[in-house]
Amino acid sequence: xxxxxxxxxxxxxxxxxxxxxxxxxxxxxxxxxxxxxxxxxxxxxxxxxxxxxxxxxxxxxxxxxxxxxxxxxxxxxxxxxxxxxxxxxxxxxxxxxxxxxxxxxxxxxxxxxxxxxxxxxxxxxxxxxxxxxxxxxxxxxxxxxxxxxxxxxxxxxxxxxxxxxxxxxxxxxxxxxxxxxxxxxxxxxxxxxxxxxxxxxxxxxxxxxxxxxxxxxxxxxxxxxxxxxxxxxxxxxxxxxxxxxxxxxxxxxxxxxxxxxxxxxxxxxxxxxxxxxxxxxxxxxxxxxxxxxxxxxxxxxxxxxxxxxxxxxxxxxxxxxxxxxxxxxxxxxxxxxxxxxxxxxxxxxxxxxxxxxxxxxxxxxxxxxxxxxxxxxxxxxxxxxxxxxxxxxxxxxxxxxxxxxxxxxxxxxxxxxxxxxxxxxxxxxxxxxxxxxxxxxxxxxxxxxxxxxxxxxxxxxxxxxxxxxxxxxxxxxxxxxxxxxxxxxxxxxxxxxxxxxxxxxxxxxxxxxxxxxxxxxxxxxxxxxxxxxxxxxxxxxxxxxxxxxxxxxxxxxxxxxxxxxxxxxxxxxxxxxxxxxxxxxxxxxxxxxxxxxxxxxxxxxxxxxxxxxxxxxxxxxxxxxxxxxxxxxxxxxxxxxxxxxxxxxxxxxxxxxxxxxxxxxxxxxxxxxxxxxxx
Numbered sequence: 001x002x003x004x005x006x007x008x009x010x011x012x013x014x015x016x017x018x019x020x021x022x023x024x025x026x027x028x029x030x031x032x033x034x035x036x037x038x039x040x041x042x043x044x045x046x047x048x049x050x051x052x053x054x055x056x057x058x059x060x061x062x063x064x065x066x067x068x069x070x071x072x073x074x075x076x077x078x079x080x081x082x083x084x085x086x087x088x089x090x091x092x093x094x095x096x097x098x099x100x101x102x103x104x105x106x107x108x109x110x111x112x113x114x115x116x117x118x119x120x121x122x123x124x125x126x127x128x129x130x131x132x133x134x135x136x137x138x139x140x141x142x143x144x145x146x147x148x149x150x151x152x153x154x155x156x157x158x159x160x161x162x163x164x165x166x167x168x169x170x171x172x173x174x175x176x177x178x179x180x181x182x183x184x185x186x187x188x189x190x191x192x193x194x195x196x197x198x199x200x201x202x203x204x205x206x207x208x209x210x211x212x213x214x215x216x217x218x219x220x221x222x223x224x225x226x227x228x229x230x231x232x233x234x235x236x237x238x239x240x241x242x243x244x245x246x247x248x249x250x251x252x253x254x255x256x257x258x259x260x261x262x263x264x265x266x267x268x269x270x271x272x273x274x275x276x277x278x279x280x281x282x283x284x285x286x287x288x289x290x291x292x293x294x295x296x297x298x299x300x301x302x303x304x305x306x307x308x309x310x311x312x313x314x315x316x317x318x319x320x321x322x323x324x325x326x327x328x329x330x331x332x333x334x335x336x337x338x339x340x341x342x343x344x345x346x347x348x349x350x351x352x353x354x355x356x357x358x359x360x361x362x363x364x365x366x367x368x369x370x371x372x373x374x375x376x377x378x379x380x381x382x383x384x385x386x387x388x389x390x391x392x393x394x395x396x397x398x399x400x401x402x403x404x405x406x407x408x409x410x411x412x413x414x415x416x417x418x419x420x421x422x423x424x425x426x427x428x429x430x431x432x433x434x435x436x437x438x439x440x441x442x443x444x445x446x447x448x449x450x451x452x453x454x455x456x457x458x459x460x461x462x463x464x465x466x467x468x469x470x471x472x473x474x475x476x477x478x479x480x481x482x483x484x485x486x487x488x489x490x491x492x493x494x495x496x497x498x499x500x501x502x503x504x505x506x507x508x509x510x511x512x513x514x515x516x517x518x519x520x521x522x523x524x525x526x527x528x529x530x531x532x533x534x535x536x537x538x539x540x541x542x543x544x545x546x547x548x549x550x551x552x553x554x555x556x557x558x559x560x561x562x563x564x565x566x567x568x569x570x571x572x573x574x575x576x577x578x579x580x581x582x583x584x585x586x587x588x589x590x591x592x593x594x595x596x597x598x599x600x601x602x603x604x605x606x607x608x609x610x611x612x613x614x615x616x617x618x619x620x621x622x623x624x625x626x627x628x629x630x631x632x633x634x635x636x637x638x639x640x641x642x643x644x645x646x647x648x649x650x651x652x653x654x655x656x657x658x659x660x661x662x663x664x665x666x667x668x669x670x671x672x673x674x675x676x677x678x679x
Contacts, residue, residue, distance in 0.1 A: 350368060
């Protein structure tokens with residue numbers, strides 16, 4: 001009888017115990033566990049065998065175990081028939097599912113790892129979809145991937161045909177969509193789990209219901225990018241909190257730029273790219289700095305770097321919102337005008353029609369200086385003076401009263417005239433049926449008496465004195481002006497002097513018929529025949545001697561006494577001498593005895609006429625006394641006679657020869673009577 005030994009019978013191995021009984025089921029023999037068929041008792045060898053309830057005690061569990069070709073139960077890791085298996089180190093039970101292989105399960109040169117065995121006990125590799133999650137197991141070791149993992153190209157890779165980086169949780173679950181890992185946000189493809197690099201549209205598949213769609217950018221490390229970023233030749237901006245790519249207008253405050261940069265507003269197009277130079281956005285034109293992209297506000301010069309070659313350089317204005325302005329705008333203290341189409345700031349003249357002003361305003365021509373400021377008041381532009389109304393800036397045409405607000409402190413009020421081009425007119429001008437005269441230098445409209453010399457008329461005309469009324473109209477015919485009658489020739493307006501026949505065209509309602517009258521050289525009508533005779537004679541004398549000198553007594557040169565004496569002699573009168581003091585005051589003081597009254601009569605100095613001889617006292621005006629011939633009244637351009645001064649012809653009046661000067665004619669300076677020739 002066979003006892004306590006293995007026996008090979010007909011190709012099968014059996015074990016007989018101490019009693020010679022054939023062993024069945026599990027049996028530990030020596031150091032090994034064996035298993036024998038429950039019916040035949042043949043030893044299980046070289047196979048995976050299921051140990052159900054017939055093969056185990058009630059305290060044990062069903063399991064699969066593997067028995068090698070010696071019938072020994074295997075433990076720990078074993079590669080069998082091309083597959084790695086793992087059997088519990090104590091029970092020998094075949095493991096399935098996730099299994100941590102610590103030091104007790106691997107060689108000293110290997111590492112701890114977690115692996116996965118399928119329902120057949122086979123160790124799995126590559127991607128595996130397990131209980132609703134994707135896992136990755138190393139193609140060589142079967143170790144489960146955790147953290148960032150480079151996925152190689154694999155024929156069995158069901159998620160991607162190319163290598164990429166993925167991320168697995170500490171439990172080995174593959175991550176999809178957005179995930180914050182450490183300090184950084186990452187994004188993994190919703191289908192493959194591939195870590196995103198570059199731009200990514202995070203739609204509803206990638207964010208929670210409380211978030212919104214956005215485009216983000218992930219750098220080469222997969223980190224979500226924030227703030228400004230230079231990518232492939234373009235500047236982009238990503239929200240500092242959400243990482244959302246910005247489009248449209250964006251204010252870059254200190255959180256978005258370096259300490260060396262400045263706050264700015266920029267614009268990113270629909271692709272997130274920062275814009276530069278001019279762009280039409282919506283209904284408005286904007287401009288962004290060609291280097292920094294900063295949105296421009298205020299005045300901006302657009303040179304060739306900012307416009308097409310077909311456009312011209314221009315200065316424009318962008319409001320606080322960066323929008324280009326057009327038409328009239330008040331900026332600060334000044335009005336400006338910008339072309340209604342190009343926005344170019346206007347310089348120079350601009351006609352502002354209804355396209356440039358409100359319905360309550362009127363068309364006008366305005367002028368903008370080199371800085372674009374609307375000009376007001378008087379302005380010399382080129383060779384011409386212009387005037388622009390205060391308030392509206394409208395260029396003046398026609399008559400304009402230039403009062404204190406329109407001229408400098410050194411100038412004076414005046415009325416000027418501007419033609420249809422706005423040019424200030426000078427000299428004589430025929431306007432709306434009337435002749436006017438404007439000062440050749442200041443353009444001031446003249447009123448009253450005006451002497452028109454060669455600067456004021458053509459070569460074919462002669463010098464003349466004319467009169468302009470308070471409206472500036474040249475007058476003609478007989479005119480009564482400030483106590484005197486004057487006459488101005490019809491046609492030329494020249495003031496009449498001397499004898500003149502008043503034909504019917506010159507007669508007034510008070511005249512009885514054609515008559516010849518006399519006007520002195522001031523244009524005054526003289527009616528007294530004796531006065532006319534004297535004045536004519538005096539003018540003849542004056543014309544003969546003016547600019548000449550005479551020294552009758554051959555003493556001290558041409559003195560004032562010589563001037564009187566030559567006049568008396570010319571009249572055919574005896575000459576009175578100054579024999580007492582040696583000064584001409586003697587002629588008046590000793591008039592009763594010196595014989596002058598034989599040829600002259602005394603008249604009041606308040607009633608002087610040309611040709612009267614006047615003697616001046618020794619005073620500040622004439623320290624040694626003086627004698628001269630009354631030449632005529634001094635009057636202003638309105639014909640007002642100066643009551644205190646007159647014009648006098650004489651010698652030794654600042655020069656030896658006869659000349660005419662102005663002297664005081666009141667009793668303080670003159671003796672109270674003058675001498676009028678007895679003609």
